[in-house]
Amino acid sequence: MFVVRRMQRNVVTVAPDASLYEARELMRGHNVHQLPVTGGNGKLVGILSNRDVREASLPVALLSGATEKEAEDLLRNTPVEKVMTRKVVTATVDDTLEDTVVLLHDFRVNSLPVVDGQGRVAGIISRTDVLKAFIDVLGVGEVSSRLEVVVPDRPGGLAQIMTIIKGFNVNITSVLTTGAPEEGKRAIFFRVATQNVVPLKQAIREAGFRILDPSSFHL
Amino acid sequence: MNRVAFVYHPDYLLHESPFDHPESPARLTAITEHLQATGLMEKMVPLTPAYTENGDIFRVHAPEYLQRLESACRRGDLTLDAGDTYLCRNSYAIAFLSAAGAMAGAEAVFTGKVRRAFCALRPPGHHSDRNTGMGFCLLNNIAIAARYLQARHGVSRILIVDWDVHHGNGTQSIFLEDPSVFFFSIHEHPSFLYPGTGRRWETGKGAGEGATLNAPMSPGAGDDEYRHAFEQMLRPAVDRFRPEIILVSAGFDGHKDDPLADIQLTGEGFRYMTRFVVEMADRHCGGRVVSLLEGGYELKSLTSSVEIHIRELLGT
Numbered sequence: 001m002f003v004v005r006r007m008q009r010n011v012v013t014v015a016p017d018a019s020l021y022e023a024r025e026l027m028r029g030h031n032v033h034q035l036p037v038t039g040g041n042g043k044l045v046g047i048l049s050n051r052d053v054r055e056a057s058l059p060v061a062l063l064s065g066a067t068e069k070e071a072e073d074l075l076r077n078t079p080v081e082k083v084m085t086r087k088v089v090t091a092t093v094d095d096t097l098e099d100t101v102v103l104l105h106d107f108r109v110n111s112l113p114v115v116d117g118q119g120r121v122a123g124i125i126s127r128t129d130v131l132k133a134f135i136d137v138l139g140v141g142e143v144s145s146r147l148e149v150v151v152p153d154r155p156g157g158l159a160q161i162m163t164i165i166k167g168f169n170v171n172i173t174s175v176l177t178t179g180a181p182e183e184g185k186r187a188i189f190f191r192v193a194t195q196n197v198v199p200l201k202q203a204i205r206e207a208g209f210r211i212l213d214p215s216s217f218h219l
Numbered sequence: 220m221n222r223v224a225f226v227y228h229p230d231y232l233l234h235e236s237p238f239d240h241p242e243s244p245a246r247l248t249a250i251t252e253h254l255q256a257t258g259l260m261e262k263m264v265p266l267t268p269a270y271t272e273n274g275d276i277f278r279v280h281a282p283e284y285l286q287r288l289e290s291a292c293r294r295g296d297l298t299l300d301a302g303d304t305y306l307c308r309n310s311y312a313i314a315f316l317s318a319a320g321a322m323a324g325a326e327a328v329f330t331g332k333v334r335r336a337f338c339a340l341r342p343p344g345h346h347s348d349r350n351t352g353m354g355f356c357l358l359n360n361i362a363i364a365a366r367y368l369q370a371r372h373g374v375s376r377i378l379i380v381d382w383d384v385h386h387g388n389g390t391q392s393i394f395l396e397d398p399s400v401f402f403f404s405i406h407e408h409p410s411f412l413y414p415g416t417g418r419r420w421e422t423g424k425g426a427g428e429g430a431t432l433n434a435p436m437s438p439g440a441g442d443d444e445y446r447h448a449f450e451q452m453l454r455p456a457v458d459r460f461r462p463e464i465i466l467v468s469a470g471f472d473g474h475k476d477d478p479l480a481d482i483q484l485t486g487e488g489f490r491y492m493t494r495f496v497v498e499m500a501d502r503h504c505g506g507r508v509v510s511l512l513e514g515g516y517e518l519k520s521l522t523s524s525v526e527i528h529i530r531e532l533l534g535t
Contacts, residue, residue, distance in 0.1 A: 008317065084344075136365075140415070141416060143353060143354070143413070143414040144414070144415050145412060146410065146412070147415040191415070194413070195303055195354040195355060196240065196241060196354075197413070197479070199239070213438075213481075214411040214437055214439075214481050215437075
C-alpha cells in the first residue's frame with residue numbers, strides 16, 4: 001500500500017525565518033512533535049523537532065540566575081533555520097508503506113515528511129500512523145480466533161489451508177506469515193471469524209500440518 | 220443449606236444445530252442427568268420459566284436485530300450471517316425462553332423466594348451485543364436479566380462476573396457507558412482466543428469509565444493465576460462498588476479438559492470462584508447470586524464443574 005493512503009495530509013509547517021518561540025507554540029497548539037520547515041515555494045528545507053527547541057533553550061535554563069523571561073527571549077530571537085536539521089530523511093509520494101517502515105527503522109526517526117516530485121511537502125507519516133496500519137492488518141479487536149500453522153516453505157502450502165478453512169464456511173479476517181521456525185518451514189498466522197476452532201484445527205492437523213501451541217506463537 | 224433455584228425448561232433442547240457443533244442440547248441433558256444422579260437436583264427448587272414478551276428483550280436488543288433473527292429462523296437459515304452461530308426454526312423462540320430463564324432466576328432471587336439461582340440455559344448469551352448475535356449466542360441473557368432488575372425493581376448497582384473462558388464482549392459493550400452495572404470478565408488473552416477483545420485497558424467509557432474490568436489470562440494459566448486475579452483485581456473493585464445483587468456468566472470452558480481454549484482450570488478453580496462470589500454476595504447483598512450457564516463443551520468436565528458450582532451455591 002502506498003504511503004499517501006496512510007499519511008497525514010494536514011501538515012503544520014513553519015518558515016525558516018520564524019522564531020523558535022513561534023515554532024514551539026505551533027507544536028503545542030497542534031499537538032505535534034516536529035514541524036517540516038518549508039521555504040517560500042513550499043519546498044522542504046529542513047525539519048524541526050521539539051527536542052531541537054528544548055536543546056536550543058537548555059544552556060540558558062542551566063545558567064544560575066537565569067529567568068524564564070531570558071529563556072523565552074532566546075527562543076524569540078533564534079530563527080528556526082539556525083537549529084533545524086537540514087538533511088531530512090523523507091518519503092516520496094510514490095513510496096510504499098513498506099518503504100516507510102524500513103526508513104523509520106533504519107534511520108531511527110519518528111516521522112517522515114512525504115514530498116512530491118517538486119520537493120514540496122504533501123504530507124507526513126509518523127511511527128504512530130504505521131502502528132495504526134499494523135493494528136488494522138493484525139485484525140486486533142476484530143471478532144475472531146487466532147491460529148498459527150507451520151507449513152513447508154514451498155508453493156501451495158498456504159492454499160491448501162485456505163481450502164480447508166473455506167470448507168468450514170469460515171471467513172479469514174487476517175493472514176500473516178513469517179520465516180522459518182525450523183529449516184524449510186514457515187509459520188502462518190490466521191485470524192478466523194469463528195469461535196468454534198476445534199473442527200478447523202482437527203482438519204488442518206489431519207491434512208498433515210502442525211498447529212502451534214499458543215505459547216510458541218511467532219507473531 | 221441455602222434455597223437455590225434450578226431454572227430450566229425442557230424446550231431448551233429444541234435449539235439444535237443442523238451440523239456437528241459443540242454447543243449442543245447434549246450439554247443440558249448431561250447436566251440434568253448428572254444432577255439427578257448425584258442427588259443435587261432434589262436439593263434445589265425447580266423453576267420453569269414462561270415464554271416472554273418482546274418488551275423485556277427490547278431493553279437490550281435493537282428491534283431491527285430481533286426482526287432479522289426472527290426472519291432468519293423462519294426462512295430456515297442455518298447460521299446467523301456467515302458465522303458459526305447456528306440457527307434452526309425454533310431458535311428465535313428458544314432464545315427468548317433462555318432470556319426468560321435468566322429473568323425468572325433474577326426475579327426469584329431478588330424477591331427473596333430463593334437465596335441463589337443456577338439457570339441451566341441455552342443458547343448462551345454473553346457474546347451478543349445490542350445489534351447482533353455471535354459466538355453461539357443469540358440474545359444476551361445476563362444483560363436482559365440486569366435490565367429487568369433495573370426496570371422492575373429499581374436495582375441501582377449490579378455486579379456481573381463473567382468467568383467464561385471467552386471475553387464477554389457483548390455484555391461489555393451493552394454496559395460500557397453504564398456506571399450502574401459493574402462488569403468483570405476473566406478470560407484467555409484476546410491475542411490467543413475468540414473474540415479478540417477484553418484487553419486490560421478496556422475499562423469502560425464516559426459515565427461508565429471504571430465500571431468495566433478485564434483480566435486477560437495467558438494460555439496455560441490455571442487455578443493459581445485465577446485466584447490471584449480475583450483477589451487482586453475483583454475483591455477491591457467489589458468492595459468499592461457494593462453490589463445489590465451479583466449475576467454470574469458461568470462458563471465452564473476454562474477447564475483444562477475443554478477443547479476450545481488453552482486455560483487449565485480444575486474443579487477446584489471453579490469451587491474457589493463460586494465461593495468467592497458467594498462470600499462477596501453474603502457480605503454486600505444478602506447472599507443474592509444468580510448464575511447463568513454460558514460455555515463449557517467437554518461434557519465430563521462440564522458436569523463435574525457444574526456440580527461443584529451448585530454445591531457451593533447451596534453451601535453444603
